[in-house]
Amino acid sequence: MAELMTTTPERATQDDVNEEIAAIVxxxxxxxxxxxxxxxxxxxxxxxxRSSLLRHPTKDLHHADPEGIExxxxxxxxxxxxxxxxxxTIQHGGDPVGERIVVTGRVIDGxxxxxxxxxxxxxxxxxxxxxxxxxxxxxxPVDPNFxxxxxxxxxxxxxxxxTTIKPGPYPWKNHLNAWRPAHVHFSLFGxxxxxxxxxxMYFPGDPLFALDPIYQSIVxxxxxxxxxxxxxxxxxxxxxxxxYRWDIVLTGTHRTPVEEDE
Amino acid sequence: xxYPPTPGQTVGPFFHDALPYFGGSDLVxxxxxxxxxxxxxxxxxxxxxxxxxLVEIWQADAGGSASRATGSLRRDxxxxxxFGRAATDGTGGYxxxxxxxxxxxxxxxxxxxxxxxxxxxxDRLLTRAYLPGDDASLAADPLLVSLPPExxxxxxxxxxxxxxxxxxxxxxxxxxxFLWHGSR
Numbered sequence: 001m002a003e004l005m006t007t008t009p010e011r012a013t014q015d016d017v018n019e020e021i022a023a024i025v026x027x028x029x030x031x032x033x034x035x036x037x038x039x040x041x042x043x044x045x046x047x048x049x050r051s052s053l054l055r056h057p058t059k060d061l062h063h064a065d066p067e068g069i070e071x072x073x074x075x076x077x078x079x080x081x082x083x084x085x086x087x088x089t090i091q092h093g094g095d096p097v098g099e100r101i102v103v104t105g106r107v108i109d110g111x112x113x114x115x116x117x118x119x120x121x122x123x124x125x126x127x128x129x130x131x132x133x134x135x136x137x138x139x140x141p142v143d144p145n146f147x148x149x150x151x152x153x154x155x156x157x158x159x160x161x162x163t164t165i166k167p168g169p170y171p172w173k174n175h176l177n178a179w180r181p182a183h184v185h186f187s188l189f190g191x192x193x194x195x196x197x198x199x200x201m202y203f204p205g206d207p208l209f210a211l212d213p214i215y216q217s218i219v220x221x222x223x224x225x226x227x228x229x230x231x232x233x234x235x236x237x238x239x240x241x242x243x244y245r246w247d248i249v250l251t252g253t254h255r256t257p258v259e260e261d262e
Numbered sequence: 263x264x265y266p267p268t269p270g271q272t273v274g275p276f277f278h279d280a281l282p283y284f285g286g287s288d289l290v291x292x293x294x295x296x297x298x299x300x301x302x303x304x305x306x307x308x309x310x311x312x313x314x315x316l317v318e319i320w321q322a323d324a325g326g327s328a329s330r331a332t333g334s335l336r337r338d339x340x341x342x343x344x345f346g347r348a349a350t351d352g353t354g355g356y357x358x359x360x361x362x363x364x365x366x367x368x369x370x371x372x373x374x375x376x377x378x379x380x381x382x383x384x385d386r387l388l389t390r391a392y393l394p395g396d397d398a399s400l401a402a403d404p405l406l407v408s409l410p411p412e413x414x415x416x417x418x419x420x421x422x423x424x425x426x427x428x429x430x431x432x433x434x435x436x437x438x439x440f441l442w443h444g445s446r
Contacts (some may be wrong), residue, residue, distance in 0.1 A: 052383070054432075063443075064408070111264055133278060186437065200274075214272060250267060
């Protein structure tokens, strides 16, 4: 896999990476103490994630007022997806192995308005921490009954809902003995293309959080905790599955509301 | 803004079974009037092509209107939805079959909105690929005017035999200008 480091001949250990992460936290805390505003976004330049070294812009993002097409978003509808795509456990001949879960929540914009009828896409590893992807070489079993890919549309209240299997953690090659916390990848659209978001949802209490440079690339703890779902017993179903709730907030909108926006 | 936004995370290396889809890069079918090829390569800071990036475009139709039609994921071959998605190939290349977007406002510069994802890229990047040729509109464009002259060219596609080439450089020499839109 191309995750192999090319910049240094010897691969860092987890301790090395922990030290790098701690140094960044220390610097951030000092900046906060000096009055800096808390960060809300993910850092693009985050050296503990080795693959980011050559893949982040070195210049600041350039501020632009959204114009023209940027003030609109693609429209998806019933024609684009099948209702069955929201259930990742029924895509094959048998039941996938693992802990059946429902993941549900609301997609809203920065003003709290529901994002209605919009596309939500997810993908994830199986219960053993293995992706169906041909480049995943982790020697954990592929599940013939689990592809780990789903889609749905939000409802009129902005709610999405997937039935799936709880993904396992898996090793990667960022450093020696590197493990990703269990997560589900999410892809979201808003009502303006500037709200486009791809992120990852994590599960509460994962012991790998502190060790993971991708999760830690959101340096502010309050900001990164926004990626952690909550166990919700009201979502859990009797003798069927456990339930998690995770709400998603897109950035604010710019377009002046018109009739089409209701 | 009342609610703090959910932060982004990298698309990672394993998106290929989930995000790309059949017909995703073909906004118009072969033979469509005005069909053009929009293509390019995504490069890292060492000038190496990135084979595991994903590029999305969102554009006005030839008349300058934003499509409100569904059907991007299951194209019918007749409806222009304005959205396309293409993973880069082993040479870092991406390719779309589409039409040139018209200007949304009279005398404004026409552009594709472009969103870039990649393994190693911790959050998505947004940029614009302007159509070349209309020098007066380009010279008056508020975004282009706000940029140092040497960086403007990173946002203007180059004409070729069948359409336009728009290379994306994440870092280093010729680094593409990426945008932050703030919020109201």
